[in-house]
Amino acid sequence: DTAVSQTPKYLVTQMGNDKSIKCEQNLGHDTMYWYKQDSKKFLKIMFSYNNKELIINETVPNRFSPKSPDKAHLNLHINSLELGDSAVYFCASSSQGYTEAFFGQGTRLTVV
Amino acid sequence: DQQVKQNSPSLSVQEGRISILNCDYTNSMFDYFLWYKKYPAEGPTFLISISSIKDKNEDGRFTVFLNKSAKHLSLHIVPSQPGDSAVYFCAATFSGTYKYIFGTGTRLKVLA
Numbered sequence: 001d002t003a004v005s006q007t008p009k010y011l012v013t014q015m016g017n018d019k020s021i022k023c024e025q026n027l028g029h030d031t032m033y034w035y036k037q038d039s040k041k042f043l044k045i046m047f048s049y050n051n052k053e054l055i056i057n058e059t060v061p062n063r064f065s066p067k068s069p070d071k072a073h074l075n076l077h078i079n080s081l082e083l084g085d086s087a088v089y090f091c092a093s094s095s096q097g098y099t100e101a102f103f104g105q106g107t108r109l110t111v112v
Numbered sequence: 113d114q115q116v117k118q119n120s121p122s123l124s125v126q127e128g129r130i131s132i133l134n135c136d137y138t139n140s141m142f143d144y145f146l147w148y149k150k151y152p153a154e155g156p157t158f159l160i161s162i163s164s165i166k167d168k169n170e171d172g173r174f175t176v177f178l179n180k181s182a183k184h185l186s187l188h189i190v191p192s193q194p195g196d197s198a199v200y201f202c203a204a205t206f207s208g209t210y211k212y213i214f215g216t217g218t219r220l221k222v223l224a
Binding site: 004031033035040041042043044045048050055056058090092099100101102103104105106108 | 146148153154155156157158161199201210211212213214216217
């Protein structure tokens with residue numbers, strides 16, 4: 001029973017398309033995150049949500065819009081995809097943002 | 113501005129010997145530090161953490177040491193096993209920040 005699950009695992013799409021990545025956690029955590037791992041393998045925070053409220057938006061283009069319908073879900077919608085958006089996106093969750101975070105398996109997005 | 117640095121991109125160690133992975137940070141507000149292990153095509157997996165009120169935390173073969181004055185932490189793995197071969201990330205956070213800042217990772221290879 002996966003603690004943090006995200007779908008899809010792989011996503012190949014054309015430039016200009018709109019796509020979504022879904023994330024769900026069954027750990028009862030209050031805080032959820034989106035991280036991006038770029039080609040240099042650097043894990044960088046994109047967004048943090050606490051109790052469905054956006055806490056951090058770390059200079060991410062507004063083509064990226066997170067949505068948290070409830071505490072267990074944090075989806076990421078990306079409009080007008082660009083080549084530079086190709087990366088691995090990780091969803092994570094933690095309790096109150098001050099303990100260890102649990103990560104999903106990642107979504108490898110390739111924009112062609 | 114990279115607040116958490118892992119200056120060794122890779123490390124090779126013989127099976128049974130000690131692996132020492134290092135991490136430096138610049139932000140003195142960080143008060144909670146974590147180590148994650150990552151296999152290819154998987155999400156980071158939490159290994160061990162340490163609060164800034166401690167200087168050592170041990171969990172089985174894994175020990176994390178924190179030197180606050182030097183803003184340095186290290187992960188010791190004893191004895192190293194081939195299954196430990198992975199990329200190791202250190203991360204740091206502080207209360208109320210709702211994000212984890214990751215280092216760039218060190219690829220550990222344990223040779224049988």
